[in-house]
Amino acid sequence: PPGRKVLIVYAHQEPKSFNGSLKNVAVEELSKQGCSVMVSDLYAMQFEPRATRSDIVGCLHNPEQFNYSVETWEAYKRGSLSSDLVEEHKKVQEADLLIFQFPLYWFSMPAIMKGWMDRVLVQGFAHEFPNCYDSGLLKNKLGLFSFTTGGSKEMYTKESINGDIRYLLWPMQHGIMHFCGVKVLAPHICFAPEHVSEEKRKEMLTAWAQRLKTLWKEEPINCSSEWYFK
């Protein structure tokens, strides 16, 4: 609906890729609804995935022994995180909905996107004990993982060697998003777009646009172990 803000965190090297098209479809459809859409195009930004001392501007809390989570927490509180993190914080803070668009790499997200999680979701900003899970600091936001796979749908069932696709969603949806209080919408999965016809790929893009039309009416999933492993 008009006024809603969306951040799309997007990780693909090639604008002409199917992931690029899924991202474009989302920008287009959500803009058409009157949403304001921000995109973090991680490869285009050459986003830094490594969690290092460079994320803290100026002096360290304890220069004798570098502890990344302590140092970034302290730096967040005194406003001395590196500018790329401050930029991402602004976008996340504004957003009502976070969409993560990526190709599945090794049962997970590409390293460049994992680096976004590792570096952006700083203690103090995204969580701060006891404010985690349902009381995480990003509560009142929605999150959605939209990704493509190499294997077909049949290859990701309980009985197949890859196991149920939900098994691999646990660390991402529950361990990251739910931990920060984000309410998780059902994932959007395009299975094996490289192995289907051009026509089928177009249908997949249309289906994504269709889903986005009624996305704001969706209820979040019940993000507990039952959803993943029962």
Place this chain on the structure above:
Amino acid sequence: PPGRKVLIVYAHQEPKSFNGSLKNVAVEELSKQGCSVMVSDLYAMQFEPRATRSDIVGCLHNPEQFNYSVETWEAYKRGSLSSDLVEEHKKVQEADLLIFQFPLYWFSMPAIMKGWMDRVLVQGFAHEFPNCYDSGLLKNKLGLFSFTTGGSKEMYTKESINGDIRYLLWPMQHGIMHFCGVKVLAPHICFAPEHVSEEKRKEMLTAWAQRLKTLWKEEPINCSSEWYFK
């Protein structure tokens, strides 16, 4: 035993950290056994986690539309992967055992180590359909995930909000290592070293050294969904 080769892939920014000590203990104990030990110290190497066009030297197979997995597969076959990947391939090829040493970040490995997986385990080198899972190209190697957590052991049970620690091992042990044919040894987990006494930390280091003494007699786990979710 003498002659065995081990590669430790290590991801911590601080040599004086507990992860650094665990890495040192492993180097020391395995060397004492007569093993030859290689270490990929990812932060010290400033290892690149991003999967980009730079991983391919010279011309692309299809410069019109960049496809990372196709391009790296082709580049592997014609010997034109970037030199950092060639270096890692040599180490992996030589190794009988791969140890991954890291602090758990967001129910998974730090982005810099995920980047090692994304970039080093190239098709053609680590797997090549139908050579995956038990017939993956790295069969005859052993793999072991050794990591530290922020939370205590009691916080990672089926009944607790974090769920069983094994749930989060699925993408790493099964989705990556097993997929490449690597036989997975039981993980070595040090729970919450930052929240225990100096004495308890020393015990943890000793326990790791002890385990390594008889590591070569261990049987791999039965890396199927039962191990993780039953």
